[in-house]
Amino acid sequence: MIEEAAAHASKESFFQTAAKQARRLVRPIKDRYDEMILPLDHFFGLRAYGLVVYGALPASLGALGAFKPPDQATLGSRIGLAALPYICAVALIPVVLTFVLVRQRLANWYLLRDHLFMRAATITLAIIAVSSFVCAANGLLVGTFRLVGISVWWASPFHDKAWPIGICLLLSFVYLVGSSTLFLTVVKEDSDLPLLPGKDEIASIKSLRGCLKGIAMSPLQTEQPETEGPDLTERVTQLTTAIEAAMTLITNLGNSFNRLGRKRFYEELSEELVDLRAAATDVNNVSINWSSYWAPDVDLTSLNEVMKMRRARIESLRRSSQWLIR
């Protein structure tokens, strides 16, 4: 019995050791992945790519016959180069509407607005590209288009090359009206839809945004205190309370929603807040140190390394959260 228990314990410890070793090996790879994926998520909105599926859904439904497809024969007969500006003007409306809706969703799903335009534009373009692809596939299936080799396609006249592309693009724009309606009805409010960020995460992000707004609006960050005293202590207390609340939310977000390098993002934000809190405490002790952290005209070379780092992180935090107080 004892031998069995000992064998079990040694087995357990073997597996535990193996798991630890594996984690140790995987750790640098994961860190590197987080380092790479985080900027990609912020630039291209990776966490919101479910929107592409929802956005291209009308084109897919149209291809399946759920919608009546637009009259392509009419389009084909009437469209000439002269009509292009008018077509562009008309087609732009669903594109812009889709872009605006995507932007609105993304503004909610990301804590900060850095690269928001870029993210929204990328996802809108991705929706158009996927819709066009679905339209092209449908055209091939129903015989509107014909699949040819690259050399044949290359040798064909410009009109023959441009026409299918133009038609597919136009159809995808038309389907965007449907997708926009879908966005309005389905994605109008944040909900626990598959492929999209969950309600809990978005609610936590919203609360965190509120905390960051409170921190950004703190008078300690804009007005130099005259001297130490109850007023300064109150300001510091308000700021540190907001920081504590933000840190709690960050811990929850970092633990529960940590994919696509988000854990790293929250760690960095947490470091910035820790430094802000340290600076506030320092100023509470010696008010003349306010200029070392917040004054624009300070000689940076005279500051010690800790102060320099705190100042840099405070500036970074202020830059990121400035839009919250506009």
Add this chain to the structure above:
Amino acid sequence: MAHKIVVTVCVVALTKQDYGELDEAIKEKLDALGDVYDFETVGKPYANSPDEWQPFEEGTPIRAYLDKANLKASLVSAQLYDPQRGAEVLKKTALYIIDPLVLTHTTKRERLAREIQTTIYNTEKAFCIVLPAELPAALRGELADVCINQLQSLHAIRDENDSYEWQVETAERLQSYLKRVARRLGPKADDFMLSLAQAVFAARGVARPDLSDNPQLVT
């Protein structure tokens, strides 16, 4: 983890940029030391900020010693020579860490020998002078003499208070000095609570509470 003691510290040390303002005689002596005193290189022993001064061979900046000694230091050295905030720095500082080579600087020596010395003398602020044992004996002797001549008031009171340290030669001594300062500045026993506790013990028949016997739980 022990609660850190909050203290305002001013490091009165040279920086990398101060080489040109030193006395010529001292410059020559420092140059002769080779790369021990290289004002071009950060940490040999100076940097852009006095707080980054690394007086000993182990290469630890002064602010790190403060941290190790359980002191949560608010460093105000950057404002010391600021005409608008300089007076406030003198008022707020509780501990001065002094580099004797400042006394060979053409402009900074005045500040140390006059205002800082007067402030420490009159308001009993803690201070220590760091004179590393690694320096050649002749130079150390010369700097010690400069200190005695220019910081006469501090020299006179150097033994009056254990928060004064006239010459700190090693990192260990600096560390123990800072720990002493931390204890001195740390929380003191609350007289009211002490008398209350004594009254409670007295009511239970314990005139002088001590730990000479095994502790006993009483109901």
